[in-house]
């Protein structure tokens with residue numbers, strides 16, 4: 503059975519697009535909405551004079567068979583490539599090589615390439631922040647921040663971070679309450695570009711006992727612009743919480759200082775630097791919900807916070823939302 507009305511999907515991160523693709527493939531019309539100017543959410547990339555910089559998700563792993571299979575298809579289409587960084591660990595003031603066998607994937611030529619390709623020609627309203635989701639006598643309607651109404655829709659899938667999902671789920675208090683119970687931690691990200699290559703072999707580093715949590719040599723990822731030596735630094739959730747409202751220039755200065763202390767080579771002044779604050783970077787703890795649903799009313803919520811807090815979890819959660827919706831239609 504096919505629905506005549508479209509299914510509204512709020513959020514064009516990987517969870518929303520995973521659901522959209524599955525529903526579209528099953529013959530159901532979808533209409534996507536995102537408050538940003540483009541797709542990707544936390545898998546987006548920032549265009550800069552140093553090329554595209556992956557400020558959010560750095561790479562992803564695939565452990566679930568279903569995700570492994572889809573990543574192989576993405577690889578065959580050229581949307582993703584394997585990243586094999588020279589990995590290090592920084593612990594107790596020591597920088598040591600920390601190679602492993604883990605396969606790590608990145609979007610090619612930038613992280614945002616994956617959701618751009620998944621979106622394809624699906625209908626989408628960008629720069630459209632949904633503020634209200636409500637049910638009329640039979641169907642769903644959306645209201646946006648500019649006062650426009652959208653609808654009617656047969657179903658709604660909310661695919662935003664939990665704190666942003668909760669108000670959109672207010673017509674089903676049980677779902678709104680579950681989403682509100684998921685705190686998400688912030689992450690400050692800083693990108694740097696140096697005119698000459700830093701004299702280090704480090705291409706990725708897991709960091710302990712520092713304001714930093716992770717650093718990556720952006721240009722070591724496949725398909726990236728290599729003219730400048732580009733790096734992305736992520737602060738720990740703890741440091742970020744303590745410095746949530748610090749001006750971007752000061753955040754850059756602090757994290758650049760921490761980077762210079764641990765990287766073990768001379769660090770000149772960067773030719774370019776930028777900072778980005780991810781307010782809802784990761785769920786404070788993992789859940790095993792898969793999806794939140796009221797199938798009788800036709801409303802669903804999905805995203806990384808319903809599972810592992812990683813790219814793989816977000817994709818799986820979107821699949822689960824689509825599966826539950828299709829199951830209820832039969």
Ligand SMILES: Cc1cc2nc3c(=O)[nH]c(=O)nc-3n(C[C@H](O)[C@H](O)[C@H](O)COP(=O)(O)OP(=O)(O)OC[C@H]3O[C@@H](n4cnc5c(N)ncnc54)[C@H](O)[C@@H]3O)c2cc1C
Nearest residue numbers: 513515516517536537543544559560632805806812813816
């Ligand atoms: C700094 C950082 C580093 C990370 N590193 C990794 C990593 O290395 N590996 C890994 O696996 N994962 C990593 N992650 C996590 C990974 O990025 C996420 O798990 C995944 O991208 C979440 O996808 P999602 O679709 O659930 O949500 P999102 O990507 O957040 O998508 C939600 C979308 O909803 C939109 N939206 C929100 N509210 C509204 C509204 N009211 N109206 C309309 N649109 C709205 C947003 O604009 C966004 O596009 C990282 C995340 C961050 C922030």
Ligand SMILES: NC(=O)C1=CC=CN([C@@H]2O[C@H](COP(=O)(O)OP(=O)(O)OC[C@H]3O[C@@H](n4cnc5c(N)ncnc54)[C@H](OP(=O)(O)O)[C@@H]3O)[C@@H](O)[C@H]2O)C1
Nearest residue numbers: 562563589591600601602604689708709736783784811812
């Ligand atoms: N900063 C943020 O806001 C983040 C939000 C969400 C996820 N973030 C990071 O994404 C990475 C994804 O995890 P996973 O897909 O499981 O990747 P792995 O590479 O397997 O890393 C998991 C975890 O294990 C440690 N680790 C892995 N490989 C090594 C290695 N070769 N040497 C040392 N340590 C390794 C590391 O944990 P630490 O506690 O030791 O830092 C990895 O984090 C993951 O990195 C999330 O943090 C960020």
